[in-house]
Amino acid sequence: MLRIFLSTFIFLFFTACTTSSILITDNKPPQNEELSTSTILKIPVPVRQHGYKNFTTTVLTNELELDDFLKKVNNNNSWNKKENFINSLTLTTIDFKKYNLLLYRITESSGSTVLAVDAPTGTHKHIVIGIGRDKPNVGTTDMAYYALAYRVAKSVKDVTFDNGLKKNVIKNKKLTFRKKSEVPKDCLEWFDGCNNCGRVGQEGDVACTEIACTSYEPFKCTKWK
Secondary structure, X not given: OHHHHHHHHHHHHHHHHHHHHHHHHOOOOOOOOOOOOOOEEXXXXXXXXXXXXHOOOEEEOOXXXXXXXXXXXXXXXXXXXXXXXXXXXXXXXXXXXXXXXXXXXXXXXXXXXXXXXXXXXXXXXXXXXXXEEEOOOOOOOOOEEEXXXXXXXXXXXXXXXXXXXXXXXXXXXXXXEEOOOOOOOOEEEEEOOOOEEEEEOOOOEEEEOOOXXXXXXXXXXXXXX
């Protein structure tokens, strides 16, 4: 009888310990927060537009910057339906005390490429937007320009655009200006090996995305004058 009692006690003791250890080590990954339109709102601008070649990815932080940007769009003649783009931006209420306007430009080597944009996920500080690319084996060879527009709360630190091949992290603030360095004068937009850059304004200042890279790829001019 004593042997049976001891065997039962030992069995229950080890069972209790095993169950306890499972509960302690069962760490679930953190769940993404629900992102409402008060955090980020997609503005329905035309996805593809020839005139998008005239600007690079940019973050507008106040009304004056938006007005200056729209003036440049109005003065440019290389758009096919610029009014659709302008109306989309002006009809969306943006309180620049609370929000920034993020314009994300995408360049594709073929107009046959179809983009599928996912709904924003992540947290209220770090947002991720997935972009699917359906590129046929045989397509046109014309350069195609796409753009996405978002109203983003100023409390958001960055927005990452992930196309499955590369992640572009855009800081939710006015893009910093960098030196022109040794970039050819006739090069208007380029890939510096890590970030996408472009000349802006009459002075030809340079604005770049702000991706942190541990290694750099070769320099490549993506748009010549």
